[in-house]
Amino acid sequence: MSGTDRSVTPILGGPAVVLVAPQLGENIGFAARAMVNCGLTDLRLVRPRDGWPSPQAEAAAAGALDVLAPVRVHETTGEAVADLSRVYATTARRRDLDQVVVTPGQAAAEMRALGADGGDAGVLFGAERSGLHNDDMALADAAITVPLNPAFSSLNLGQAVLVVAYEWFRSGDDTPARTRTDTGEPQAPKEAVLRLMHHLEQALDRATFFKVPANRPAMVRALRVWLTRSAPTEQEARTLHGVVTALSGHRLDGERRGQRRLPQGGDSD
Amino acid sequence: MSGTDRSVTPILGGPAVVLVAPQLGENIGFAARAMVNCGLTDLRLVRPRDGWPSPQAEAAAAGALDVLAPVRVHETTGEAVADLSRVYATTARRRDLDQVVVTPGQAAAEMRALGADGGDAGVLFGAERSGLHNDDMALADAAITVPLNPAFSSLNLGQAVLVVAYEWFRSGDDTPARTRTDTGEPQAPKEAVLRLMHHLEQALDRATFFKVPANRPAMVRALRVWLTRSAPTEQEARTLHGVVTALSGHRLDGERRGQRRLPQGGDSD
Numbered sequence: 001m002s003g004t005d006r007s008v009t010p011i012l013g014g015p016a017v018v019l020v021a022p023q024l025g026e027n028i029g030f031a032a033r034a035m036v037n038c039g040l041t042d043l044r045l046v047r048p049r050d051g052w053p054s055p056q057a058e059a060a061a062a063g064a065l066d067v068l069a070p071v072r073v074h075e076t077t078g079e080a081v082a083d084l085s086r087v088y089a090t091t092a093r094r095r096d097l098d099q100v101v102v103t104p105g106q107a108a109a110e111m112r113a114l115g116a117d118g119g120d121a122g123v124l125f126g127a128e129r130s131g132l133h134n135d136d137m138a139l140a141d142a143a144i145t146v147p148l149n150p151a152f153s154s155l156n157l158g159q160a161v162l163v164v165a166y167e168w169f170r171s172g173d174d175t176p177a178r179t180r181t182d183t184g185e186p187q188a189p190k191e192a193v194l195r196l197m198h199h200l201e202q203a204l205d206r207a208t209f210f211k212v213p214a215n216r217p218a219m220v221r222a223l224r225v226w227l228t229r230s231a232p233t234e235q236e237a238r239t240l241h242g243v244v245t246a247l248s249g250h251r252l253d254g255e256r257r258g259q260r261r262l263p264q265g266g267d268s269d
Numbered sequence: 270m271s272g273t274d275r276s277v278t279p280i281l282g283g284p285a286v287v288l289v290a291p292q293l294g295e296n297i298g299f300a301a302r303a304m305v306n307c308g309l310t311d312l313r314l315v316r317p318r319d320g321w322p323s324p325q326a327e328a329a330a331a332g333a334l335d336v337l338a339p340v341r342v343h344e345t346t347g348e349a350v351a352d353l354s355r356v357y358a359t360t361a362r363r364r365d366l367d368q369v370v371v372t373p374g375q376a377a378a379e380m381r382a383l384g385a386d387g388g389d390a391g392v393l394f395g396a397e398r399s400g401l402h403n404d405d406m407a408l409a410d411a412a413i414t415v416p417l418n419p420a421f422s423s424l425n426l427g428q429a430v431l432v433v434a435y436e437w438f439r440s441g442d443d444t445p446a447r448t449r450t451d452t453g454e455p456q457a458p459k460e461a462v463l464r465l466m467h468h469l470e471q472a473l474d475r476a477t478f479f480k481v482p483a484n485r486p487a488m489v490r491a492l493r494v495w496l497t498r499s500a501p502t503e504q505e506a507r508t509l510h511g512v513v514t515a516l517s518g519h520r521l522d523g524e525r526r527g528q529r530r531l532p533q534g535g536d537s538d
Contacts, residue, residue, distance in 0.1 A: 030425075030428075033425070034428065036418060036421045037417045037418055037421055037422065037423075037424060037428075038417060038418060039418045062423070062425075063421075064421065067420075067421060094450060095450060096452055097450060097452070098449065098450055098452050098454055098502050098505075099449065099450050100447060100448070100449050100450075101447075101448050101449065101450055102446060102447045102448075103444055103445075103446050103447075105439075105446065106446035106447050142447075143450070146435075147438065147439070147442045147444040148306045148307060148438060149305060149306055149307060149308045149438070151336075152305045152306055152332075152333065152336060153306065154306075154331070155306060156299075156302070156331075158428070159299075159303065159306075159427070159428065159431050162428050162431060162432070163431070163435055166415075166432055166435070169416065169417060169418070170374075170416070173416045175372055175416040176372075177371060177372050177374065177375035178369065178370075178371045178372075178375050178411075179369070179370050179371075180367065180368065180369050180370065181363060181364060181366060181367055181368050181369075181370055181412070183365055183366070183367045185367055233367050236367075
């Protein structure tokens with residue numbers, strides 16, 4: 001359960017997930033887990049083949065059933081969606097129904113907009129093998145088809161729920177696309193990087209690394225670009241000073257050694 | 270297997286998926302299936318606990334192992350990524366490593382850009398319970414963390430692979446966000462919708478539906494907006510003419526009936 005923080009209040013709400021005639025309890029459990037992963041809590045079952053509650057679902061849900069709102073069980077799909085103002089129906093295949101078809105991302109955006117207006121939405125998922133009946137499709141305002149490899153587009157039930165639920169979470173999520181772990185260790189200021197670079201240049205001069213003096217400026221610039229891109233922390237800059245000192249000390253002893261591993265600790269100034 | 274078209278050439282290529290010390294063959298199979306769903310074919314295993322090949326993986330993969338490139342098995346993570354020029358490592362939890370962290374969508378965009386430059390990328394996934402070791406994280410150019418409900422963010426292995434692979438497919442996919450099934454049935458031209466509306470208005474006039482003449486224009490406009498939004502096909506427009514005729518015929522008989530179901534077939538002109 002790495003990554004799960006029980007001290008954080010779970011995100012609740014979002015569209016209902018309606019599983020129509022699901023066969024395996026295990027798949028209901030996987031669907032429940034995917035829902036809670038993505039902040040959905042309203043699970044409804046229409047005629048679950050193996051009954052409800054289900055020990056198999058409980059095991060596969062990895063605790064998710066405790067976070068969901070009480071699961072509702074219905075005899076018909078119509079009854080299951082009666083209180084919703086918009087319904088989507090997932091399907092992997094083209095139907096002979098003249099219906100709007102949306103991507104999961106589009107459905108998520110539409111359901112967010114509806115929710116902001118106070119409307120409740122739900123998404124229908126069919127049975128493992130057969131999918132939804134056309135009579136269920138006809139209850140839906142739009143079909144959702146997940147764009148996938150056309151040669152191999154069959155998702156299992158839990159995975160189909162995950163993709164739709166993930167797009168729901170994603171559509172309301174503002175996680176920065178690219179960031180850097182905050183370890184509490186400050187990144188080295190430019191001054192420290194320049195000092196480190198200066199130290200390295202001096203050591204390389206002593207080691208007669210720059211055989212052709214005319215090439216020295218370009219080589220120094222290339223090393224500076226590389227060192228800057230590595231964006232060292234203050235601690236890393238200190239460690240690297242130690243590395244340069246250690247290596248150039250060996251050189252001054254007249255000893256040639258191969259490249260050595262960056263020490264875990266060591267002389268840090 | 271609905272939705273899978275064996276006659277279509279599978280999409281091949283994309284980043285490598287590297288499962289480090291996976292425990293259950295079943296999860297390797299689910300991962301393989303998710304990969305092929307999303308057009309990925311390069312699966313590499315580092316020290317799979319239960320060995321390779323695996324009958325459990327074969328069963329869970331639902332045919333995906335036949336589509337993958339031959340699965341490579343390695344002793345070390347370093348060996349598994351040796352030929353790659355960029356490596357991402359998935360983790361649900363913050364590590365005490367000063368590392369770039371990206372969303373799956375950002376990773377997909379970066380891997381697409383790298384691929385366009387001829388570089389090969391791969392994504393590491395850790396063992397079911399423990400995730401990746403920090404020594405494996407240190408091999409990665411960046412960590413991938415899936416933004417999820419912080420109170421319940423643990424994905425199982427197959428689902429983690431699905432999210433990363435789905436974002437890969439999504440980043441190269443141009444499926445329109447909203448479209449309409451092409452059933453071959455043309456949408457009715459505006460002329461047909463206007464004729465239908467005119468037919469309905471005449472029938473409603475005969476039935477003295479418009480009690481207050483001053484309100485007639487606004488009510489007609491409201492019905493017209495609704496009818497236009499329903500965007501009927503030519504066949505639907507013909508059926509609806511029949512519906513109006515049938516209902517107004519009953520009315521002309523002086524008989525009052527409740528609303529009836531739209532007939533499946535019936536008088537269509």
